[in-house]
Amino acid sequence: MTNDGVLRLGFAARFIALTLAHSGTSFVRFGLVIRELYFTGVLSLIIILVSGLFVGMVLGFQGFHTLQTYGSESALGVLVALSLVRELGPVVSALLFASRAGSAMTAEIGLMKATEQLSAMEMMAVDPISRVVAPRFWAGFISMPLLAAMFSAMGVFGGYLVGVVLIGVDEGSFWSQMQSAVDFREDILNGVIKSVVFGFAITWIALFEGYDAPPTAEGVSGATTRTVVTSSLAVLGLDFVLTSFMFRGI
Amino acid sequence: MLDLWVGIFVCAGIGALLILALKVGNMGGLGGSDTYRLYARFDNIGGLKPRAPVKSAGVVVGRVEEVTFDNDRFVAKVAMNIETRYKFPKDTTASVLTSGLLGEQYIGLEGGGDTAVLAEGDSLKLTQSAVVLEKLIGQFLYSKAAEGGDDKK
Numbered sequence: 201m202t203n204d205g206v207l208r209l210g211f212a213a214r215f216i217a218l219t220l221a222h223s224g225t226s227f228v229r230f231g232l233v234i235r236e237l238y239f240t241g242v243l244s245l246i247i248i249l250v251s252g253l254f255v256g257m258v259l260g261f262q263g264f265h266t267l268q269t270y271g272s273e274s275a276l277g278v279l280v281a282l283s284l285v286r287e288l289g290p291v292v293s294a295l296l297f298a299s300r301a302g303s304a305m306t307a308e309i310g311l312m313k314a315t316e317q318l319s320a321m322e323m324m325a326v327d328p329i330s331r332v333v334a335p336r337f338w339a340g341f342i343s344m345p346l347l348a349a350m351f352s353a354m355g356v357f358g359g360y361l362v363g364v365v366l367i368g369v370d371e372g373s374f375w376s377q378m379q380s381a382v383d384f385r386e387d388i389l390n391g392v393i394k395s396v397v398f399g400f401a402i403t404w405i406a407l408f409e410g411y412d413a414p415p416t417a418e419g420v421s422g423a424t425t426r427t428v429v430t431s432s433l434a435v436l437g438l439d440f441v442l443t444s445f446m447f448r449g450i
Numbered sequence: 451m452l453d454l455w456v457g458i459f460v461c462a463g464i465g466a467l468l469i470l471a472l473k474v475g476n477m478g479g480l481g482g483s484d485t486y487r488l489y490a491r492f493d494n495i496g497g498l499k500p501r502a503p504v505k506s507a508g509v510v511v512g513r514v515e516e517v518t519f520d521n522d523r524f525v526a527k528v529a530m531n532i533e534t535r536y537k538f539p540k541d542t543t544a545s546v547l548t549s550g551l552l553g554e555q556y557i558g559l560e561g562g563g564d565t566a567v568l569a570e571g572d573s574l575k576l577t578q579s580a581v582v583l584e585k586l587i588g589q590f591l592y593s594k595a596a597e598g599g600d601d602k603k
Contacts, residue, residue, distance in 0.1 A: 245459065342460075343459070
């Protein structure tokens with residue numbers, strides 16, 4: 201059991217090294233990556249934008265409710281922006297990305313393997329890693345930070361809608377307090393770094409699970425489930441590690 | 451068609467990043483303008499942190515660059531970057547203040563009457579430390595005790 205786990209981990213490490221080494225084709229034929237960007241990025245837009253808007257609006261209500269107790273409801277902008285940019289933006293969009301795009305990647309590659317399309321490619325001397333796996337990896341790697349940024353921007357807009365338009369927090373102090381509290385390097389850049397790391401982890405797990413899936417209907421469905429579970433746990437675990445490095449409280 | 455959508459997607463993503471940087475964050479604020487370095491030594495800086503604002507008359511004129519411990523004099527040494535367009539006289543007082551009751555700490559500069567102005571690398575001679583609540587309470591208790599002693603005489 202343990203032996204199996206270590207074995208799979210070793211295979212996963214070899215798999216990602218192989219993917220990175222065979223990425224040349226993805227950049228020479230960038231059309232491949234663009235095609236995958238459409239499936240992983242553009243088709244995830246709706247769920248990311250709508251969730252971002254609602255998360256921001258809920259933050260607006262909850263934050264106002266709590267801050268009102270201390271008479272500091274003008275700090276609502278700070279609360280909404282900091283919690284979105286630092287934590288919720290990267291983490292929630294990564295969880296959504298894992299279930300929306302990660303599972304699709306696993307199922308697609310798993311089915312390709314089950315129907316022996318990958319073997320057929322090898323027969324034709326086309327390397328499936330550089331033709332199928334690497335473009336998907338780079339597409340996920342590129343789209344994740346962009347999706348997280350859109351999630352955060354949408355969330356801030358949602359917080360603005362509820363806080364300023366609906367409840368009536370002063371618009372000037374909402375934006376100015378936000379701008380003086382949110383630091384570009386400390387907050388926004390760290391959020392982007394987080395989402396880049398999450399994008400790497402999710403696409404790695406999704407592609408590996410698909411590539412490693414037993415070539416049966418059952419195997420592919422099991423691999424898809426494992427992708428969502430493992431990558432969600434990986435995102436939350438990595439978030440803890442990254443946060444403890446970035447915000448040590450010093 | 452596919453390319454168009456991907457193009458829109460990438461543009462929207464970069465646009466969102468720009469919005470975050472410019473509208474939500476302050477993009478460094480003073481990052482672009484020229485600054486000069488001033489030093490000030492405080493007996494106690496309280497909770498002052500790097501990047502805290504330096505204000506004069508409530509206007510942000512610079513930022514704290516770093517806070518170090520001066521091991522020769524056993525005091526805190528604060529380096530701050532002041533925007534070049536603001537000049538302060540030599541006898542400017544620097545004090546560690548708190549914005550609001552529970553707010554963050556910042557450095558307040560109060561100009562004096564000297565005609566010579568501070569330049570790059572100068573140190574402020576007159577400083578006022580942060581108010582430490584424990585010391586304040588200690589002094590209060592001490593003065594109370596002293597009063598009690600007087601009454602008995």
